Amino acid sequence: MQRLYFRFAPPVDPSALGTDINDAEQLVDVLKANSSITSLDLSSNHITDEGAQALASMLTSSGAAELIELDLRDNPLSPAAVQALEAVVKVRKQLALKVGALQQPADLERTSSGSTTWGKGSGEGGGSKELTKGPMFRKYFQTGDEEDESSAGQGEADGPLGDGGMAPEELWSEVKLLVAAGTPSIPLLSNLLQQLIAHLNRELGTLPVPPYDAAVDGSRPHIKGCIMNLEALGSVLDVVPRQVVMQYGSEPQPAVGSHRVWATEVVSTLLAHNLTAVDHLVARSKLVPRVFAISLLHPMCSALHARALRVLRSSCVSKVSALYAPLFTAGLGIGATVAGGEELSGSLQQQLADRAALALGVPSGRRDPVMGFVLEACKVMRACCDEVNRDSIFNSNVRRLLQMDPKWSEFVSEGGLLAQLCKEQEGDLGGPRAARPQMEDSQEMAEMGGGLISSQEILALLHGMSAMGMQPGQ
Incomplete structure (x- = not known):
């Protein structure tokens, strides 16, 4: 966990800010692959719109993956630049962004001895309580302070549906933008899908029993949004991650991608309740056979396999034959071919x-x-x-x-x-399992009770030898 306070060399002429753009872009290049900095203070650095745009692009592309606090106050940023930075925060929910004027704390006092006191009553632990309210502290620790947790949410967006999340239209719009961005967007895409799964589970848990048509009548906005965007969910499965080197090999191998795992979880969640109307829509999207085509191509992804098995079980008990029947035909009903050929x-x-x-x-x-x-x-x-x-x-x-x-x-x-x-x-x-090796019978082993000696018996034997002044091997 690292906090970085960065200061560019001030320009000779404060109005000549062109040289600082290059400095900002160099900093962006350094931050792209950084995975340890969690807080970055760039306040009062004469960063212009170009530098802010470079930062926004880097953060949108999953650069500085662990960053949760970014201070850009007291920089000459236009409303358009601020809007671009705020768009990043909508995608990276854990990132706290500070823009605008840099104000000194009202309770900063100078004592007569020249020392600085931060906050009133700091000697009584007041500063410690302020520390626990920061996003960096909350990421790694649970304070148990219900007042802090409840107040942290006040003034922030509770979500248009009152569930603390994005509206379905906004969520799926972001998903489509990230799919269009391709491989670099996979981490952000996975985060959005996890949010969607949480919403789906919450709404599916409120369905009446039996559910009738409540799942598709529009009263559950995230369920409705999901079944209206099944084609986009299929596009998520089409995003191919870069190849990776496995633990026990030296050659790059095709990777599954966390986005495919979570997309499969979305399919599993939709099918888990065996809702006939939902099953018909999922069957039409052909997501089930596509999940199994990917699962069979990636033998080392147990996270994907576990979810695919749930999809298979839910499909096989469905009343909608179009959901499972294609699986039992050549090409899985989607024209899947043998690797490297055109044969089904x-x-x-x-x-x-x-x-x-x-x-x-x-x-x-x-x-x-x-x-x-x-x-x-x-x-x-x-x-x-x-x-x-x-x-x-x-x-x-x-x-x-x-x-x-x-x-x-x-x-x-x-x-x-x-x-x-x-x-x-x-x-x-x-x-x-490997068979346990058989030990040869002997009179000595028989006198000791036969079979294997336990670790407790070995320790007792060694302690006894030590007490008698004997050394092992004598």
Whole structure:
């Protein structure tokens, strides 16, 4: 956690501010990749509109990712520059911006000895209480001061809906702008999607039981805004992040991107309540097969896989067949192709069976990282066909579609490949556990009770040897 107080060299002629623009741009270049500064004081630095615009562009592009306090007071900024900076704050909610005139604290006093006293009663801890009201302190600590927390929200925007957030129209407008900006906007895009998820959960929790048409009647603005912008949500999935180097490899690999994880969470949230009207709209958007196409392409993203499994379960129990039926057709119903070619990929059940077959006979630790996701998805689909098991999510239409595939029927048959892999798994995604090595029986071990010696017994034995003056190995 760092606070940076920056001061440019003052120009000879205060009216000649052109040289300061270059200084500001150099500072922006330094801050772009900085991930430690949380507070930046640039007050009284003769920063003009060009410098402010450079700062705004850098912050919008996720530069200085940890910055939560920016002081630009007493700089010659035009209303347009201030408006550009305030637009950044709308996206980066955690950023506190200070603009306007720089005023000295009213309670700054000079004592007779020449020392400076900040705040009245500072010797009684008054300054400490003021410190805990700052945004930097609140980010890292919970004060437990309800008065401070409640007052912190006063005077700030409670949101047009009284929920402390953005209006649906404003939120989705920002989402579309960030999608158009491409890869650099992914962190900000993820933040907006997390806000949306919080709103959706709150509104879905207020639906009557049964919900009837309350989810789409417009009385829940964020639900309505979301289902009206499903195409934009699909565009979020199209934003491809830059490649990354994995922990156990040296070559760059395709990344999922946190925005795709949260977009999948939005789909999961919409489908969780099995609202028929919502299911129809999501089915029309083809978001479900797109989620699974991305999930199968990224074997090492468990965060995405966990949410995709919830999407699969909700889809398979839906009354809307258009939601799950495309999954069981070639190309997943969206024309998905085999990597690097034009041939349509197999149906979901065929792709899962093919991936699972590759794990047969492969030792634990050497299997494809996607194997855990594959087996859990197979279990969900098998449960859809099991009307006897009390834990099943039986759906006769899903069973009919799956039984039409002879390859799947063989895969899930009694004693088939799925049964073998599930038996090996034994509750662990990584495969069977290593067997404990057997120790040879001996009279000495038998006298000690047989089996392995516990750590407590080893410590007791060492303490006894120490008391007798013996050293280990004697």
